[in-house]
Amino acid sequence: MNQPIKPGKLINDHYLVKLILGQGRFNRTYLVEDTHRFNEPCVVKEFAPQIEDSIIREKTAEIFHRQAEILYNLYHPQLANFREIFRASQENPDSIFLVQDYVEGQTYQDLLNLRRSRGKFFTEAEIRALLKQLLPILQYLHEQGIIHRDICPKNIIQREFDSLPVLIDFSSVKLLESTSPQEPSTKTINDQPKTSWILSQLGKMTYGSKGQESLEWVSIDGDLYGLGVTAVVLLTGKEISLLTDTQQTLTEILHEHSISPELTKILLKMLAKPTEPHFSSAQEILDDLSRDDFTDSANIGRKNRKNTREIPVNPSKSTSVNSIAQNPDMAVVSPPSQKVFWGCLGKLSLFLLLVGTSGLMGWFAGKTWLVKMLQPTAINSTNSDILTSNNGSTGTTPPTEEGNKTKELVTRRRELGIDRLFFDQLVDQLLAIQETNPENKTDSKEKAREKAAHDLLDKLDRLSPDALGELGRYGIEQRSEWARRVNQLHLSSRALSNLVNIRFLKDFPELENQNFMDQPLGQVWYAIAFDTVKSLEAKQNYELLTKDATQTTQQVMGKLESGEGKAYSISLPASKPMEIKLQASPDALLTIYSPTGQEILLDNSRTHQWSGILPESGYYEILVTSKAKEAFDYQLTLSVW
Template sequence: MQIYCSQQHINNGSHRFCTHCGEALPLSVGQVIDNRYEIARILGQGGFGRSYLAIDRQKSRKTCVLKEFAPNIVKPQELEKAKELFEREANVLKKIQHPQIPRFHASFQAKIGTKDFFFLVQDYIEGDNYDQLFTQRQSQGKSFSEEEVINLLHNILPILTYIHSLDIVHRDISPDNLILRQSDNLPVLIDFGGVKQLPADQGFWRTQLAVNATLLGKKGYAPEEQLLQGKVYKSSDFYSLAVTALVLITGKEPNLLYDSYNGVWFWGKEIKVSPKLEAVFKKMLAYKPSDRYQKAEQVIKDLPLPSLSSTPQTMQTPTNNPHPYITKLKTEVVAPGIKRARTLHSGVHNKTTLFVQKIPMPIWLRPFTVSFIMTTGMLLTGAGVFALGNFAVKGITSITVPQIEVPQIPSINNSGNGNNGKRSIQQISSRLQKLEISANFFNNTVNEVFYTQKPELNKRQLTEKPADAALREQWNYVADQLLNNIEKANLSETARKKIGSYSQQDSQRWEQLAKAGRLGKYKSFQDLRADTYQTFEPLFPGQERGKLNQKTFLQIWYAIASDKVENK
């Protein structure tokens, strides 16, 4: 019998790994694992292995989900580390016991052929996820009503109360990670699992790294502190839940509801909800984590009361797709400049992206970071999914793991810093990390310069196409030159860290100090202003006095002034 890997390479049925690419091949239907779990069919696959619907021979042939981790490891010490991480993950999963979260049953290691494989066993949930439910509504010219979404929030928030009490943050709430359970019509939160995930060739899960930040979340659903900095708070879940609710109500992708460049939600335009619900959403979606709700109970208190006439039981499940289907979320390497055109409810809707990068990348570079797409959000019609995925757990010790090799983007000639070498995004990122400057500020400033130089682009996103190669190279050059000039400013660490947060209040404070005679050599604020421009203008020629953008170059001006005040 011939079998195929995800790359469609032909292999002999007796092989466990693809002889062409080394990928672990699927287990055979009818094969029994650990003398207990009989493989019924494959549910999905990704970089770490596969998921199977299995029959538990020791529990009256009850169905369950068997999640396979297939680390492609040879060295005994590496295998031991894999086992250690796997067991740590399983111990965390055992903590979660909630009626609206699929139950964890077991974890074990099994030898198949000459290789060791790790498995997790969890509940198999019958039902349809909210992405599928919405697709059906849309096909009928309908959408979720505000009352239905309010009821959904009232049913989901107690789950967050529970997991947050365990210091667990889900980090990946979205329509396809919420299942309307067939048995009781209650929403079930799925997609739990490892603390951090390794790349495809190692197949087990990783804790937070000491050097490389492993960032998880769906673009548009995850807040910026999560995608850019890897920082996760309990309020991050409230943000994702609010985006999910808005998507269900409006039927539009997050990027059509939010202007990421200016940080503005389209309230009253694309988003039309009642004033009370809008106020709740605005607080859940606050840019700063500290400005959001801190507890699920607070959200519940402010939410409109649930409507008895719009309970989840009234929501129809799809009947025109009797056979389960799986969306294969395969591992991808995304080149710089990618902007994928896709509709919200396509077959590959809302892939969870694993961003592996050395520092928070600029917002503009989000689509360009190397991403590994995992199978932790499998879409099943009439079949359900199992719960395995991504959350953050406090107090887990960082470990040393093999370095991840990341493809380099087209590099540019860097003559601005005297190195006469090649400057890649990774190198730019490394410099940005050392300077400890806000990625949001950096992105906005580079974009301002780049799109001023290229007005014909009308601020469109660059693509990975060869036609945009020169433009991507120019963007890199602008970024590199900006870093060169910031470095030449010799700013203090304190001043650099505050870039992006300076405001008119700072200049007002300095003006008051000058009036009080407490600004050292500067007799007036105008003296400080003139001295600051003497430093600023040679570094950033062409920036007109009095016309600096508050979000970009004026931030650098403030940083220079701040150092002058401190060294007065």
């Protein structure tokens, strides 16, 4: 029988197994670290059929390869990307392995279970947002001629770093076919053609739609149906067995959970039988959701207009102010016009009067503007672009010392090219952090905000214009690109984070050991990373050390300011004795990573010496970073015998 690979073992001398994630009848999934890419986590799926029939094994191997080929041709930011497929002899001879990116986060099934334990479910607003984020993925897949076939909460992960849903588990994936692919096969299992039986076992649909029982003949209806059921399950917490009933039952369930008629109508159409009116594409559902949003806005407007009641100028006896007050639902009746002719003539006269007045006002405003444009420009004493207070209020700034300070803030922010609303969010987060410090509570809110804004601008001023220009737009794509670029310098993404953290935490020490990446100040971290990668590539804070056969000891010297760091890399063979000594300030930190990162010899350590036998061959990373308040000189001595 096919045996699992134990954690701690290497697959193909490349992927270090950390955890067995799951086991099916044909596949086994592992969480691994890519030792060729600085221990980046990824997922390896092993083709491991727990069945002896050679024909079935051969057929399932073909399907496994076909799934890999499909994944290879896909690229979407909300899919786990394909890395490679290979054969290797591990615990089992000639095994097949498929490697994909690892998506860190929780499945929607886990999130639902957590909410169930608290007596809560997903809100309608959350499900609308989820549908709008998932439907473009399905539209992309369907345009590529690909059906996922297993849309359900356990196959959707809420990605940790940006909270976007990511579609996973393509074990049931199938290509759209233009003709019914009935195979003339005399061999059957349980009265099914062998190919159909294999597909049903290889990837069972969690939410298979009625009319989709034929596993060889599929359409996009199954994906839309699965997404519809997923939405209802997340909204209601009901098990799927309770949802595969009539449309009337579904309507009642949704009504019990106060789901709006508009969303109910969309979900019922997603869950309709193939013989009933149903959506033909993911885009159709998106269009309906957009129209629904527009209708909701219009209805809100109508409700507001309906609730705004006017008192007639000349109320009749039957429509008095008192009667309206006593009966707020009474319709307001306008006073009848005395004569239709004079009513029309009056409207025409009013229209002409308005046109004439508008023209006169336009002429006067244009003339005034032209006169001002021809006069020397003066700085206006008021500025609408002042720093917004915590309660959102703004006002004119009188020409006082405080007003000049506000203008200075505006000018500095504009010179740095930072969006005002985003800057306000940064200041809000800083103030929230500072409220925990009793020393800061002596200032008034206005002074505390002004001080925080000036301090923030001082810190941002040290960043490059290019780095500042992307504030508010950084994401995982840039981080992945930076990792690729530093890898070319024989540095890992871990080393890059180390250098960025030392600088970031110098400016924001309160955020040490805090999760801030999805907050506004996380964008500042990204901006620092942007500049750090540039300086590494320019060799400003990086040096590649070399060693010839006769050289046993070499020294490097440098100087670090507070919050700075320098990285070194050097290629060394395994099994050699090595000693590293750092002479520097006690607040200098020393880090030493092995080539694969499996061995962390020192990590941000105030221990300034390490000696031992080199565990691996390849490029070792050595980082010297500063937590000192003042600049210091250092000397790094490296000896290899």
